[in-house]
Amino acid sequence: MRARTSIASGLGRRLVVGTPFFWLVVFFLAPFAIVFGISLSRSRFGVPPYEPLWQNGALAARLDNYAFLLDDPLYLTALLNSLEIAALSAAICLVLGYPIALGVARAPKSWRAPLLLAVILPFWTSFLIRVYAWTGLLKKEGLINDALIWLGLAAEPIQMLQTDFAVHLGIVYSYLPFMVLPLYASLERQDMSLLEAASDLGARPWRAFLTITLPLSLPGALAGFLLVFIPAVGEFVIPELLGDAGTAMIGKVLWTEFFNNRDWPLAAALAITVLTLIVAPLAWLEHLRLKRSEASQ
Amino acid sequence: MKRLSPWLMLAVVLGYVFLYGPILSLVVYSFNASKLVTVWGGFSTKWYAALLENDKLLDAAFLSLRISVVSATGAVLLGTLSAIALVRFGRFRGRFLFSAMTTAPLVMPEVITGLSMLLLFVSLQHAIGWPDGRSPLTIAIAHITFATAYVSVVVQARLAQMDRSLEEAALDLGARPLRAFLTVTLPLIAPSLIAGWLLAFTLSLDDLVVASFVSGPGSSTLPMVVFSSVRLGLSPEVNALATILLATVAIAAIAAGVLANRNRKT
Numbered sequence: 001m002r003a004r005t006s007i008a009s010g011l012g013r014r015l016v017v018g019t020p021f022f023w024l025v026v027f028f029l030a031p032f033a034i035v036f037g038i039s040l041s042r043s044r045f046g047v048p049p050y051e052p053l054w055q056n057g058a059l060a061a062r063l064d065n066y067a068f069l070l071d072d073p074l075y076l077t078a079l080l081n082s083l084e085i086a087a088l089s090a091a092i093c094l095v096l097g098y099p100i101a102l103g104v105a106r107a108p109k110s111w112r113a114p115l116l117l118a119v120i121l122p123f124w125t126s127f128l129i130r131v132y133a134w135t136g137l138l139k140k141e142g143l144i145n146d147a148l149i150w151l152g153l154a155a156e157p158i159q160m161l162q163t164d165f166a167v168h169l170g171i172v173y174s175y176l177p178f179m180v181l182p183l184y185a186s187l188e189r190q191d192m193s194l195l196e197a198a199s200d201l202g203a204r205p206w207r208a209f210l211t212i213t214l215p216l217s218l219p220g221a222l223a224g225f226l227l228v229f230i231p232a233v234g235e236f237v238i239p240e241l242l243g244d245a246g247t248a249m250i251g252k253v254l255w256t257e258f259f260n261n262r263d264w265p266l267a268a269a270l271a272i273t274v275l276t277l278i279v280a281p282l283a284w285l286e287h288l289r290l291k292r293s294e295a296s297q
Numbered sequence: 298m299k300r301l302s303p304w305l306m307l308a309v310v311l312g313y314v315f316l317y318g319p320i321l322s323l324v325v326y327s328f329n330a331s332k333l334v335t336v337w338g339g340f341s342t343k344w345y346a347a348l349l350e351n352d353k354l355l356d357a358a359f360l361s362l363r364i365s366v367v368s369a370t371g372a373v374l375l376g377t378l379s380a381i382a383l384v385r386f387g388r389f390r391g392r393f394l395f396s397a398m399t400t401a402p403l404v405m406p407e408v409i410t411g412l413s414m415l416l417l418f419v420s421l422q423h424a425i426g427w428p429d430g431r432s433p434l435t436i437a438i439a440h441i442t443f444a445t446a447y448v449s450v451v452v453q454a455r456l457a458q459m460d461r462s463l464e465e466a467a468l469d470l471g472a473r474p475l476r477a478f479l480t481v482t483l484p485l486i487a488p489s490l491i492a493g494w495l496l497a498f499t500l501s502l503d504d505l506v507v508a509s510f511v512s513g514p515g516s517s518t519l520p521m522v523v524f525s526s527v528r529l530g531l532s533p534e535v536n537a538l539a540t541i542l543l544a545t546v547a548i549a550a551i552a553a554g555v556l557a558n559r560n561r562k563t
Contacts, residue, residue: 012474017389020379020445024398027442031413034420048419096315099308106301107309115309117550122316124546127503128520129539132527133319136326141336143322176316205302234406236506241527251408251506258412258510268416271409283397283404 039268065269078248086232089171093179093228101183123177162244170238179224186220327536344537361519368440369498376448384456402446411510414439431513439511440501448493455489
């Protein structure tokens, strides 16, 4: 019954595993070793703009860049700021996405697929252009300010673009589909007879929601939260286009170090720091979550 | 079946207004005669004409399309192989590392992916003389690398759901593994390969950050050109471009929906 355990054997098997394995080791894993190496180097003028690690037969590694990151409060602030903005945006996504997901999940069956498609569709259009659309709406002479003044809600244009508010809005807008999808999946699967039982036993709709629907949808909510939070932490385009120069998010800081200051070693040190402090724990969390959801299925 | 409560209906409607309002504002303003993007100056299609004459944008669009086709195809090949290995091969040496490498790109901030790919290319060129500078090739390699992870997830889901008895029947009847795969498994998982290809294509076509790191002089992709013109202020040509893109996506989605519907009926 050897054939039942797998479809390939011997050479075929080795090729199937080996090809993507080799590719990912060379182009995904190895780069991090190189980034780490360069983070221990010193920047210089020239091509490439960093000193080689081996100089005159000796290892010239130094921790200067890491010391600098610790020394300058800018980097710690940016790190904490990114976490805060991402967490708050993911929470807002949850609050806004929940009723949408619930509405789609409880809609007549033939409506669900097209309604869900309509939630995903914006994701297939350009992310950059969707963020850019908000610059036209939020600016001082933009549509929203015009509407507010016309309605008498504001006396003069409000500064909305280039604020943290705009950054949160941009993240919520761009990642809302990532929240709605897993929420919908967990809400749609729920056994409706539980709700009927609750209402037969005299529970008010609100109470049935709080004691049955909400707890059962928590795995979907957690998945959605992470799906929004993870890409939002390292976001560059949204703070760049909608935030102001002072909006320090770690993705933008790294971009600036690299492209504007041309300090490759410092950017590399920053990347390694973010990788160990944020990405590794998040990847681990995601790993645990997937393992649990696999086990429960 | 109880009717949808009015509150939920309102939530859904407002949700769609939020999702589509900003996009529709771009469509409306793309037909605006005024150069001031937010002042209505009458109906006009002149920005579409201007778009057609903007060589920089058109060249970038053509380059982006080529890179996306190559990246999506490469990512489908590698992603499908990795999905087969992860779903079908049980335990093998290096499985944990392999699985970690196929999921890690999903949680990696783009700036870090971009920076690490660039430093790799620079070091490789320094050490072995390849790749020769940064070019569309390096962009495609970077895109294949991160898109492989997405394709792998999509194909893994399909492989895990698939009825394996058909494949086993082919093997029991004496088909060689490769033949069983090509004639039984592949047609069954084909929809996920198409979905994965489209996903990888979209990710590649849309990528600004990674491409900015690994592109060389003269290889600016469409998002890079759009980004630099958007950063300078609002540009009505970008509105026209956005409208064309939206129309394409909408038509493709409707066509896919109609096809899926027809398949279900027959």
